[in-house]
Each structure stands twice: as structure tokens, then as C-alpha cells.
Amino acid sequence: MTRILLDAMCGGLRGFLRMCGHDAAYALDRDAEADEAALALADAEDRTVVTRDERLAARADDAVLLTEHEPIDQLVELAAAGIDLTLDAEPSRCGRCNGVLERVGRSASAGENRPEYVPDDVDDPWRCRDCGQFFWKGSHWERVERTLVEVRARAENE
Known part of the structure; x- marks a missing residue:
């Protein structure tokens, strides 16, 4: 799975990515809100930066730049960028x-x-x-699975 660093603007993606098995660190949980700290963390831990900040994305060795504001729309962008959004079996x-x-x-x-x-x-x-x-694995797991199926379908059609 992918090692990801979500910047402060992308925290709504944490749960979805983690349920898909991705090692998804969140900048605010890691005291890495400032660009320099986020870049240093991503570099030290070999993480792909996921951000809405164009300047941060341009400075990162590996980044996915998102344009959408809503987490579901951001997930569509991640799927289109090649991030696997298949729910883990467990x-x-x-x-x-x-x-x-x-x-x-x-x-x-x-x-x-x-x-x-x-x-x-x-x-x-x-x-x-x-x-x-x-x-x-309860009803929340099933709702997330349905959401991710819809997200992947939208990503394929965009």
C-alpha cells in the first residue's frame, strides 16, 4: 500500500485511506502543518504528499495535487491519480x-x-x-465500501 502524508487541508481523507490499508499520516497529527515540516516528514518517511496547496505540491518529490474541497470529490481525484481505493478485506x-x-x-x-x-x-x-x-466490520464498513465503489466508478468516467 501507499505511504501518504495528508496536509492540513486533506484530513477528511484519513479514514477512507486507512480503511483501504494505506499508511496515511496526517500533517496536523504529526506537528507538520508548515510546508517545511511536511516536506521533511514526507522525505524522511518516503511518503507521497496529498495536498490542495499548489506551491507545496510543486516542492514535493512526490505529490498528488487535489483541486476539490469535499472529501468524496477528493477521493475521486485520488482514484484518478492511481491511488488504490479498494477497501481492505480486513x-x-x-x-x-x-x-x-x-x-x-x-x-x-x-x-x-x-x-x-x-x-x-x-x-x-x-x-x-x-x-x-x-x-x-459493521454497518460503517459496508457504507464506506459502497461509497468507494461509487468513487471508483466516477473516477473511471472522468
């Missing part, structure tokens, strides 16, 4: 912090270790190794 990246997820069996996620927000009927959730957030 969650692999944390939507909150971009950390790696690990599957947690029912016994390991039961009792005190299982947060109240995880539905009782979820047998095998995933947990972020970095921040501890739990994830599972």
Missing part, C-alpha cells in the same frame, strides 16, 4: 492514529479489556497497537 490501519491493527479474539477482548462501545455480538474485533482503539 481492517489493518487505525482510523484514529494510523497505527497497525491486530486481531483480538473474543476471550482476549472480553471483560475489563473490552470497551463498552464494542457490541457484544462482535466476536473478533481488531485493536490498534498504538492507541488501543477497537475496530470491527
